[in-house]
Amino acid sequence: MNKIEGPPFYYLDFEHVSTAVPIFDDVKPFEAAITQFSVHRCDVSPLPLVTPNKDFETREPGIFHTEYLSDGSLGSLKHLCDELLSAVGTHGSVLVYSGSEGVQLSKLALRFPELADDLLKLKDRLFDLERVIRSSIAHPEFQGKSSLKSVLPALVPQFAGHYDSLFLSNGADAVLAFERMVNGGTGAFERDHLRQA
Numbered sequence: 183m184n185k186i187e188g189p190p191f192y193y194l195d196f197e198h199v200s201t202a203v204p205i206f207d208d209v210k211p212f213e214a215a216i217t218q219f220s221v222h223r224c225d226v227s228p229l230p231l232v233t234p235n236k237d238f239e240t241r242e243p244g245i246f247h248t249e250y251l252s253d254g255s256l257g258s259l260k261h262l263c264d265e266l267l268s269a270v271g272t273h274g275s276v277l278v279y280s281g282s283e284g285v286q287l288s289k290l291a292l293r294f295p296e297l298a299d300d301l302l303k304l305k306d307r308l309f310d311l312e313r314v315i316r317s318s319i320a321h322p323e324f325q326g327k328s329s330l331k332s333v334l335p336a337l338v339p340q341f342a343g344h345y346d347s348l349f350l351s352n353g354a355d356a357v358l359a360f361e362r363m364v365n366g367g368t369g370a371f372e373r374d375h376l377r378q379a
Contacts, residue, residue, distance in 0.1 A: 259293070
């Protein structure tokens with residue numbers, strides 16, 4: 183997508199693991215496999231919502247969040263796709279911060295042919311904000327990098343140190359935690375704590 187369209191606007195982030203022993207049957211060793219998504223939806227104008235009793239209410243403009251964490255089974259990956267497609271609707275730009283989401287959507291379309299059309303339509307709605315940063319903004323604190331961990335603290339100083347304060351503050355810790363969780367290496371309390379992290 184060459185321009186941003188909306189409202190609504192969606193902000194999509196995938197998390198994935200690359201493990202020596204694949205967590206899904208049809209994934210190769212060290213191939214990236216999606217384990218989680220996070221979608222923030224921003225509505226610029228009021229949005230009528232259907233409540234469980236079928237009445238309508240009007241919600242003030244705001245940001246709404248949806249997320250999904252896989253349990254490591256192929257069935258949960260299909261469920262992740264269903265939940266993702268539901269979360270992003272069928273119109274409005276889907277903003278990402280790298281080309282990774284597009285690559286993963288293409289792989290999911292191959293894995294689930296019955297969802298391929300919808301997944302590829304979603305891919306067509308992606309707008310990569312990292313490309314904008316790379317082509318438009320230079321800052322000495324980027325140190326030649328364009329990752330969010332480099333860009334965000336430089337452009338929004340109040341986010342400096344944000345990643346350090348997270349329970350799982352780097353990708354390696356998150357991969358190890360996910361592997362322990364799906365391979366039964368955690369008790370119920372720790373698994374619930376990790377799912378919230």
